[in-house]
Amino acid sequence: MKTGAKILVESLLREGTEIIFGYPGGVVLPIYDELYDSPLRHILVRHEQAAAHAADGYARASGRVGVCLATSGPGACNLVTGIATSYMDSTPLVAITGQVPTSLLGNDAFQESDITGITLPVTKHNYLLKSAGDVGRVVQEAFYIAGTGRPGPVLIDIPKDVSTGMAEDVKLPDKVTLRGYNPTYKGHKRQIEKALEMIGHAERPLIYAGGGIITSNASPELMEFATLSSIPVTTTLMGIGCIPCHHPLNLGMLGMHGTEYANFAVTECDLMIAIGARFDDRVTGRIETFAPHAKIIHIDIDPAEIGKNKRIDVPIVGDVKAVLKDVLTLMKKQGAHEVWLKKIKHWKQHHPLKCPTTGGLHPQFVIRTLSELVKDKAVIVSEVGQNQMWTAQHFCFHNPRSWITSGGLGTMGFGFPAGIGVHFARPDVPTFVIAGDGSIQMNIQEMGTVAANKIPVKIAILNNMYLGMVRQWQELFFDRRYSFTELPAVDFVKIGNAYGIEGMRIETPEEVLPAFQASLDCDGPFVMDFRIEREENVFPMVPAGAAINEMIGGHPR
Amino acid sequence: MKPHTLSILVENKAGVLSRVTGLFSRRGFNIESLAVGPCEEPGMSRITIVVIGDDAKVEQIMKQLNKLIDIIKVSDLTENERVERELALIKVTAEQGTSRAEIMQIATIFRASIVDVSPKSLVLQVIGETDKIDALEKLLRQYGVKEFVRTGTIGILRGSKLASGGK
Structure with missing residues (x-):
């Protein structure tokens, strides 16, 4: 027999956790006692919000699940901004919170807050544990849910008597199966063929690359696809880094503070290939005027993103990396698009980002x-x-x-x-x-x-x-x-x-x-x-509600 | 904007209903009717929700519902031939020797049954589609409806087709 707290720490290690960020408090004392002589490294932050962000930063930089830990009530509530941040950017995070003993749940006990209720809309899933015997299974499920499909934060709320309660070791399955959770990884072959046909006919194609490429570790496939087909790439804020900045096909960021040439390309392209991106309002500006001449192919692991903001001609649901691999296998001819690329080169030359040099510190x-x-x-x-x-x-x-x-x-x-x-x-x-x-x-x-x-x-x-x-x-x-x-x-x-x-x-x-x-x-x-110069502005800029080629602070056209 | 009847197969676990309804309230949708109960699969429940909204918005909600871990299957029954039913209990003022006979006649026409009789009131039980129940309640209003209680709509597809996807 072991305590729930011991099972928790063992389960975290079993999932390969090497570090957690946290802040102790009353109801997590049993868990902190287990951490005292555990090989699991713990970093004491100065505010729980920072624990969530640190775990998130770890997850983003490593691609592995980040873990944070806080006590009940205020501790748990302080995690919320960090959890919501992770949710919006689809990063793998497991947040563990202490909770008042099950006998006091709903009693307005000291430092009680309904954290599963509070985090319902900002977690991919959450758990309120009721028995020490569930700890092992739930930690395994939480890591699986957080790290697979479209990643996201999962919260586990652990009442104090669950941490101190005793349970036998449970034999866990090698692979988690959940009947309500089956992400689609492989893209539909017919859809991929349809997309390739469209790409073959396009004269002014453009790749709109989002954070999904980073999440899916699909940069090599993206680069190969873009290079072989000679299609320029514009990235979202979250997609930056998926193609090197100096690559001739890279147009930099699009959208509200995107480059002029990226936004021109969006407005003039006749085919947009959206990959792991979600047509956010900061990207599209006025949605009706976004890529107005383009057919749109959308590759995303989340079917709910397809057609959410913009009508899609060819949707492909699947993991970006897996789909791009299939695209590369099925791709027969390579593109050229010389006229289009020449036009883009011209834009790049005449509309570079401005870097002021006179005056003070810019x-x-x-x-x-x-x-x-x-x-x-x-x-x-x-x-x-x-x-x-x-x-x-x-x-x-x-x-x-x-x-x-x-x-x-x-x-x-x-x-x-x-x-x-x-x-x-x-x-x-x-x-x-x-x-x-x-x-x-x-x-x-x-x-x-x-x-x-x-x-x-x-x-x-x-x-x-x-x-x-x-x-x-x-x-x-x-x-x-x-x-x-x-x-x-x-x-x-x-x-x-x-x-x-x-x-x-x-x-x-x-x-x-x-x-x-x-x-x-x-x-x-x-x-x-x-x-720095106090009133320096970020330019170019698309004012709210304008079309993305209606930028201010750019070069005269 | 039209009513959509959504049939949602879920894990029978604490908190599932609030996960589901949260997706509606977040988008400013009002749930017109709601019914929850166990179903043919052990450990699962079926939630039937009627919402009024445009097709694209309802489709987006269905996709979001599908993403919830505890949700197994979501289907919009509105796309298919189906049977829909509600049950209502109506307590009507009916003093002896006054309108009692009329009320009982109306009940017969609506195939409602009288499930409780007291010196001053009757309780009618009626089963049918939303419109039928609305019509009965409207007719009874003149006699004095003291209390009107109705379940949410439940629905099932006609023929051998299943909302849960099988055949």
């Missing part, structure tokens, strides 16, 4: 300097807002999973704690967190975590003393009425120092490269406070 220059310094030897994690868009636009990403960002939910406060998880997934390369002065302050307490554990995350704060993206909208659409978007100056270097973290303030372009170099020379975490 964030675009900061990002480009970092990019040139670290090349493909780093993982970049962003916060949300202008810092995120500048990085997406100006950093040259070479590899999948080297760009970690909160896309769907757009969670400020995600980046820094996610960076902690990223470091443990990729200790071989430096992890850089690109933040704004607004977003870094949403989880700045994690400086305590990185300092205490000597986690060498390099934090680059693009400090403009504003909530920059909101200020940009106020400037452009609200007559410069900066309602509650100005932040007083904060000395982030001093804050870092208080935690025992080294740092540097950067005020001129000349100081940028030495600062990044110093951060790499430092063994531990490092804070860089970049005092």
Whole structure:
């Protein structure tokens, strides 16, 4: 006989978990007692939200299931933003929460919250355990559900008496079977043939590549397909890294802050091949004018994404990697599309992203300097807002999973704690967190975590003393009425120092490269406070509700 | 916008109903009627839901329902020939020597049965499609409907075809 807590820790190890991020509390004491002398590594965060983001960051960078742990009530509630972030970006996460004893469930007991109820709409599935005998099976199921099909977060709520209760070891099956859960991996052959026929006839085809390619580890197949068929590729925010930035077929990001040439290509293409992407409103702009001349092929593992926002001509439900493999097998002729590619080349030459050089310190220059310094030897994690868009636009990403960002939910406060998880997934390369002065302050307490554990995350704060993206909208659409978007100056270097973290303030372009170099020379975490041009905007930009070729801040056409 | 009768086969587990209804409320859909009960498969239940919505929105909800782990099969009965029934219990004011005979006549026409008699009231039980039950309730209103209780709609396909997919 073993306690539920012991079975839990053993089950996590059985699933191959090497690290969990958590925060102890009353009802998880039995679990923490098991962790005390377990080989399972535990990182104590300073706020439960950070535990969820760190586990998520670990999952995104490694492709493996991330695990976080919190106590009942406030602990569990603090995970919710992190769980919702994971849900929106389809990342594999298992969140474990303590719960009051089963005898007190529903009694408004101390630190009780109905966390399975609260997380119902933001989890792929969740469990409220009732007996220690269920722990092993449920952990196995949770990892299976989180990591397969379209991945997502799964929460396991464990009442205290389940942790302390005794149960026999249960023999678990080698493979989980759930009668209500059977994801489709293989694409329908006839549909693939139909798609290939369409591709064969297209004159101006375009691949619209989303985060599903990263999730499915399908970059090599995508590259082969794009190269053989000479089809240019535009990526979503989440798809960045699936094709190297400098690849001649890469058009960069599309959508609200996409490149002009990507958005022109979308508007003029006659065939769009959407792969692991979901036609999000930040991508499409006004949906009626998105790819108005194109037939659309949509490859996605989730049938609910097909036709959700846009009418699809050829849907292919299946795992992106498996489908692309079949596409490559069945593909007979290779494409050329010289006229189309020439046109795109012309757009690329005449509508490059702008990188201002005059005046003070420009964030675009900061990002480009970092990019040139670290090349493909780093993982970049962003916060949300202008810092995120500048990085997406100006950093040259070479590899999948080297760009970690909160896309769907757009969670400020995600980046820094996610960076902690990223470091443990990729200790071989430096992890850089690109933040704004607004977003870094949403989880700045994690400086305590990185300092205490000597986690060498390099934090680059693009400090403009504003909530920059909101200020940009106020400037452009609200007559410069900066309602509650100005932040007083904060000395982030001093804050870092208080935690025992080294740092540097950067005020001129000349100081940028030495600062990044110093951060790499430092063994531990490092804070860089970049005092950038205060009213720098992210351009080009598609105003809300406009068509995506109606950009402002671009080049004259 | 038309009514859709969805037949949903689910695991008989705690919380399944709220997972299902949550997908409707999140999209601002009102559930017109709901019926839940055990079914032919041990450990499973069938939920029948009637919602009014345009076809594309209902299709999206069905796809989302299919993604729930505890849901085994979702089908829209509205696409097929089917039998649909509701049951209602209606408590009507019926003092002795007044309208009692009339009410009993109406009950006969609707093939409703009188399941309870008291000096001041009658309880009618009626089974039928939504329209029939609505019509009876409307007719009885003039006598004074004190309480009107109805189940959700349940439905089954005609012929040997099954909502659960088999033949």
